[in-house]
Amino acid sequence: MLTTGFRSVLGVKVFGPDLGEIQKLAVQIERELADVPDTRSAFAERTVGGYFLDFTVNREAAARYGLRVGDVNDIVESAIGGKNITTTVEGRERYSVNTRYARDFREDLDALKRVLVPTPTGAQVPISMLADIQYKTGPPSVRSENGKLVGFVFVDITTSDIAGYVRKASQLLGQHIQYPPGYYIEWAGQFQYLQAAKERLKIVIPFTLLIIFVLIYINTRSVVRTGIVLLAVPFSLVGAFWLLWLLGYNVSVAVWVGLIALAGLDAETGVVMLLYLDHAWDKFRGEGRMRNMRDLHDAVIEGAVGRVRPKNMTVCAILFGLLPIMWSPALQAGADVMKRIAAPMIGGIVTSGILELLIYPVIYVIWRKRELSVRDLLRRQFCLAENSPAQDFRRSVRDSDCERPDGQFHSSARPASPRQQRIPHRIPKRGRSTGRCWQREVGHGDEHARDANAFRRHNRADQYAGQTSRQNQDRHVRRLER
Numbered sequence: 499m500l501t502t503g504f505r506s507v508l509g510v511k512v513f514g515p516d517l518g519e520i521q522k523l524a525v526q527i528e529r530e531l532a533d534v535p536d537t538r539s540a541f542a543e544r545t546v547g548g549y550f551l552d553f554t555v556n557r558e559a560a561a562r563y564g565l566r567v568g569d570v571n572d573i574v575e576s577a578i579g580g581k582n583i584t585t586t587v588e589g590r591e592r593y594s595v596n597t598r599y600a601r602d603f604r605e606d607l608d609a610l611k612r613v614l615v616p617t618p619t620g621a622q623v624p625i626s627m628l629a630d631i632q633y634k635t636g637p638p639s640v641r642s643e644n645g646k647l648v649g650f651v652f653v654d655i656t657t658s659d660i661a662g663y664v665r666k667a668s669q670l671l672g673q674h675i676q677y678p679p680g681y682y683i684e685w686a687g688q689f690q691y692l693q694a695a696k697e698r699l700k701i702v703i704p705f706t707l708l709i710i711f712v713l714i715y716i717n718t719r720s721v722v723r724t725g726i727v728l729l730a731v732p733f734s735l736v737g738a739f740w741l742l743w744l745l746g747y748n749v750s751v752a753v754w755v756g757l758i759a760l761a762g763l764d765a766e767t768g769v770v771m772l773l774y775l776d777h778a779w780d781k782f783r784g785e786g787r788m789r790n791m792r793d794l795h796d797a798v799i800e801g802a803v804g805r806v807r808p809k810n811m812t813v814c815a816i817l818f819g820l821l822p823i824m825w826s827p828a829l830q831a832g833a834d835v836m837k838r839i840a841a842p843m844i845g846g847i848v849t850s851g852i853l854e855l856l857i858y859p860v861i862y863v864i865w866r867k868r869e870l871s872v873r874d875l876l877r878r879q880f881c882l883a884e885n886s887p888a889q890d891f892r893r894s895v896r897d898s899d900c901e902r903p904d905g906q907f908h909s910s911a912r913p914a915s916p917r918q919q920r921i922p923h924r925i926p927k928r929g930r931s932t933g934r935c936w937q938r939e940v941g942h943g944d945e946h947a948r949d950a951n952a953f954r955r956h957n958r959a960d961q962y963a964g965q966t967s968r969q970n971q972d973r974h975v976r977r978l979e980r
Contacts, residue, residue, distance in 0.1 A: 504687045508660065510651040513644075514681035517637050520649040521545045526675050527651050527683070534667050536657040543650045548638035551610075554630040563628070564618045570628050573615045578604050607631065653687075659748045664689050695751045706758050707731075710765050717769065723776075726861055727768035733853040734764045734846030741845025745837075752838035759839070760846040763816055767847070770812055771854050775801040775862050794863060794870055802859040813851035820844050 510527055514520045524542035531540040553574050555567045575581055580598035603609050611626035625631075641648045655663050664685050671683070707728075714724045738760060747753060778801030782788045788797065823840040826833045 504650065504652060506652040506654045506687065508653040508655060508664070508685065508687040508689055510653065511643070511684045511686055512649040512651065512681065513646045513684070514649075514678075515647065517545045517640070517647055517649070519678065519681065520647060523675065523677065523681060523683075524649045524651050527671060530671055530674050531651070531653055531667060534663070534670060536655050536663055538654040538656050539652075540654075541652045543652070545637045545641075545649045546635060548636055550634055550636050551607075552632060552634050553625070554632075556629055560628050563621075563623055565615065565628065570615060570625065573613065573625065574629075577613050578610065607633075660689050660692060662748075692751070695754075699751070699754050703754070703758060707761060710761055714765055714769065718772075722865060723772060726858070726865070727765055727772055729857075729861065730764035730768040730850050730854055731761055733857070734760055734850035736846075736853075737849030738842035738846035740849070741841050745841055747838050747841055750838060752835045753842055756839040756842040757846075760843045763843060763847055764850050766816075767809070767812055767850060767854060768858075770809055771802075771858050772862075774809075775859070777801060779866065788870065791867065791870070794866055798859045798863055798866075802855065802862075806855065809851065809855065813847055816847050817844060820847075 512520050512524050521544060528540045528542035531537055555570045560570055577599045580596045582594045582596050584595045586593045586595060611631060613625045614622040615625050615628055617623055657663055711724060714727050718724055738757060778797040782793055782797040787793050820840045820843055823836050
């Protein structure tokens with residue numbers, strides 16, 4: 499992983515203020531990681547393994563000759579290291595001209611001590627009289643990150659479970675290595691990208707589920723229906739993780755991408771299942787056959803069992819489109835990533851289809867059972883509301899003055915005179931009602947007229963009460979359905 503500064507799959511960064519202590523900790527980490535299972539190799543970079551020649555200027559000696567520290571360092575830079583004095587131009591090419599002592603005058607320590615330094619008076623003084631020259635060890639390169647010195651430990655592993663290896667190795671290092679104050683370690687390499695992807699998925703996965711929830715809610719206009727559809731997600735996770743375990747795949751970024759895509763497929767199959775169940779419910783209710791639990795069971799059986807073929811076709815269309823990915827050669831470019839994306843989708847769609855056929859009807863019955871119970875309760879309340887005084891009065895008249903099934907008119911009162919008017923009125927069929935009833939004035943004079951007027955008033959009040967009760971019942975049922 500060259501983008502992270504490592505030439506291996508994994509790496510350990512040791513941070514601290516001193517390079518010597520950093521190298522000491524890095525060597526200890528190298529020794530401990532060699533004993534961790536699945537470790538192919540571990541190598542700690544030596545931060546202080548280089549040899550250097552240091553010129554330490556003696557300020558008092560240089561002052562006696564009228565020289566400054568910069569004057570001595572200029573001679574070391576130009577005579578020993580080399581210094582560009584000019585640039586030659588040859589057409590489109592440019593070359594710098596560098597001057598320094600010949601190799602014979604700077605190839606060993608004794609020759610370097612005889613390098614001459616000019617003084618302001620024109621005298622030439624050997625540099626050994628102005629500076630101390632000696633070999634020292636130091637870092638060949640100095641690395642720094644976040645304002646601190648850092649040392650690298652390169653780790654190569656034999657397993658693809660990077661997160662599991664890092665977890666075991668970190669636990670072992672914490673038990674056997676004591677870090678001084680100001681020193682700490684960080685894992686880098688592919689593990690660094692894995693952590694970054696994990697933090698990103700913490701935002702992407704909830705946001706994806708929220709989008710799916712909103713789209714389903716816009717389609718169904720019901721929170722309960724949306725929740726029933728999203729129950730397919732845990733159903734599918736069962737098969738997804740089973741297939742990942744059988745294939746030996748670890749949880750990776752590609753697997754999480756497949757699980758996110760699986761959530762969309764679950765919503766598709768769940769909506770299809772719920773659609774057929776709702777169609778069966780609406781059909782039975784429209785035909786007036788939704789009265790008890792037996793009718794509800796018949797509707798669910800028609801919506802679930804009678805529609806197995808289209809639901810299986812939906813699942814098979816998705817399944818057969820993903821199976822060729824699993825047959826691709828392992829050496830083909832991108833095959834490993836695509837297999838880990840398709841594996842959870844294949845396993846999840848199988849178990850999701852099976853469990854939807856088995857569990858969805860049960861959940862639907864439990865949900866609709868409550869609504870059916872409310873309907874029965876309202877129906878009983880409506881029947882009780884009809885037992886009013888006006889209904890009793892109307893039933894008494896209906897029993898006394900009704901049309902027989904044979905078409906003859908029956909009356910318990912006196913025969914009607916030609917002046918008596920017959921006003922037809924439709925009465926709901928209840929009790930012993932067998933046909934159309936007729937409203938008559940029973941009796942003569944003002945008393946009989948008052949009785950007829952009272953009957954009409956009670957009749958109109960009863961009709962208004964019945965209509966209001968039916969309207970309230972329908973309004974309450976619609977509210978419950980929403």
